[in-house]
Amino acid sequence: MDQGHHSSLDHHHQAAADDDNSNSSTSPQQRQQAARAAAAATPSRYESQKRRDWVTFGQYLRNQRPPVSLISQCSFNHVIEFLRYLDQFGKTKVHIQGCMFYGQPDPPAPCPCPLRQAWGSLDALIGRLRAAYEENGGSPESNPFASSAIRVYLREVKECQAKARGFLTRRRGGPPPPP
Numbered sequence: 001m002d003q004g005h006h007s008s009l010d011h012h013h014q015a016a017a018d019d020d021n022s023n024s025s026t027s028p029q030q031r032q033q034a035a036r037a038a039a040a041a042t043p044s045r046y047e048s049q050k051r052r053d054w055v056t057f058g059q060y061l062r063n064q065r066p067p068v069s070l071i072s073q074c075s076f077n078h079v080i081e082f083l084r085y086l087d088q089f090g091k092t093k094v095h096i097q098g099c100m101f102y103g104q105p106d107p108p109a110p111c112p113c114p115l116r117q118a119w120g121s122l123d124a125l126i127g128r129l130r131a132a133y134e135e136n137g138g139s140p141e142s143n144p145f146a147s148s149a150i151r152v153y154l155r156e157v158k159e160c161q162a163k164a165r166g167f168l169t170r171r172r173g174g175p176p177p178p179p
Helices: 003-022 028-041 045-062 076-089 119-135 148-164
Strands: none
Touching: 045 076, 045 119, 076 119, 076 148, 119 148
16 A cells, blocks of 8 residues: 555544544533433333233233233232243243152253243242332232232242252251251
C-alpha cells in the first residue's frame, strides 16, 4: 500500500469519528434517558416470565368446571392442583420407592419412573405467582401462593425428590440423619 493511500484512509476514519462526535443532535443525557425509557418499555426476563405464568394459571382456573375466579375464589388447593397438573410436563426423573435406582444420584440405565417438575422450578414459579397475585389486585393476607400449605407442599416435593436421587436433606437445627 502506498503512503498516500494510507493517509487518505486515516483521514477518512478521523472524519467519520468527528462526524459521530460533533454532529450528534442528542446530548449524552438525552441518550441515557432514551436508553432508560427503552429499558422500562421492554420487560425484564423475570417480568415476562411472571406474566406468562400468571396467564397460564388464569387459563388453568378458567378451564376448571366450574371455572374459578383468579382473585376472588382461588385457594391454596387450586394452587396445589395446578402444581400437580404441571408434573405431566416435567423433565426431572423422580424414582419411585420400588425402583432399583431409587436413591441413586446417577442411575446407570433408563427406568420407567415418572418425569416431574423439579422442586426448584416449582419454588421459583410460586415466587413469581405470589408477586403477580398482589400486582393484579389480590391482597397479601389472602394470597393463596403465600399459604403455609404451599410451603409444606414444596418442602415435601423437595424432600421426596432428594431421597429419590440419593441426596439427604436436613432441616436447619434438626437432628442428623440416622446412619
